[in-house]
Amino acid sequence: MNDTSTNAPSPGLPGETAIQYDQFFGPLYFEPYAIEVAKRIDPAPVSIVLEIAAGTGRVTRHIRERIPPAAKLIASDISGDMLAVAQKKLSHLDIDWQNIDAQQLPFDDNSIDMVICCFGYMFVPDKPKAFAEAYRVLKPGGLFLFTTWDKLENNAASSSCRTIAQQYLEEPLPESYNLATSMSDEAVITPLLQHAGFAKISIEKVQLFAVSPTAKEATDGLVAWGPVYEEIKKRNPAWIDEMKIKVEKELAEKFGAAPMVAPISAVISQARK
Numbered sequence: 001m002n003d004t005s006t007n008a009p010s011p012g013l014p015g016e017t018a019i020q021y022d023q024f025f026g027p028l029y030f031e032p033y034a035i036e037v038a039k040r041i042d043p044a045p046v047s048i049v050l051e052i053a054a055g056t057g058r059v060t061r062h063i064r065e066r067i068p069p070a071a072k073l074i075a076s077d078i079s080g081d082m083l084a085v086a087q088k089k090l091s092h093l094d095i096d097w098q099n100i101d102a103q104q105l106p107f108d109d110n111s112i113d114m115v116i117c118c119f120g121y122m123f124v125p126d127k128p129k130a131f132a133e134a135y136r137v138l139k140p141g142g143l144f145l146f147t148t149w150d151k152l153e154n155n156a157a158s159s160s161c162r163t164i165a166q167q168y169l170e171e172p173l174p175e176s177y178n179l180a181t182s183m184s185d186e187a188v189i190t191p192l193l194q195h196a197g198f199a200k201i202s203i204e205k206v207q208l209f210a211v212s213p214t215a216k217e218a219t220d221g222l223v224a225w226g227p228v229y230e231e232i233k234k235r236n237p238a239w240i241d242e243m244k245i246k247v248e249k250e251l252a253e254k255f256g257a258a259p260m261v262a263p264i265s266a267v268i269s270q271a272r273k
Helices: 015-039 058-066 080-089 127-137 156-166 175-181 186-196 215-224 227-235 238-255
Strands: 048-052 072-077 096-099 112-118 138-149 199-212 260-272
Touching: 015 058, 015 080, 015 112, 015 138, 015 199, 015 215, 015 260, 048 058, 058 072, 058 112, 072 080, 080 096, 112 127, 127 138, 127 186, 156 215, 156 227, 156 238, 156 260, 186 199, 186 260, 199 215, 215 238, 215 260, 227 238, 238 260
Parallel strands: 048 072, 048 112, 072 096, 112 138
Antiparallel strands: 138 260, 199 260
């Protein structure tokens, strides 16, 4: 989890940047939960699955391998550049790639067996509409399965980076910098699901580990992908190298220099139509 933006970069993320994003955050933060989510799929009754916010295809691959070969998988994202990276990586797999906004799904009512989304809904502007759309397209009894990030303090490496960065800021960060963890509470998620019409709701926090070959690699990636660091760079570019030294030192001391293994935590929600 990036200290500010996690799994949903801006829809206009350029292609080369999307590749770099996937190479760093993919194995560090998203792969552990991709595996975890795939475990929760019962492949037996599935004939058509929709993935929302597929990004660079980390979860998509595990879904495709989990569901029956004859089942259709639609992998969607609002970012065409992210999908292009995913499609290139997974060109050998039978996947229908579509550029889709989660707030307006282009599918018939009661037409999808399962809707899956990993780390996307935190960034959707109209969450009630997006949840209502997921409910609408699901078949009766269909499963809605999605993940959101837990509180920042429960994602240790990102929390350490944010704490160090804040020492260089004159003012508190705007609330937009906390979007990634805006759906960390069951009290936020449950009403959204209930209002959309979902029943049999299950919400759990699942703790795993983010693993980086070295604390230095983790530091370089976290700093490169933290918009908060862009704010600091505007004030004094020299501070960035100074901060990197501090971040690497803290990550190495707390979580190991090589490899760096830091606890991460996410919320996995499941509901039935």
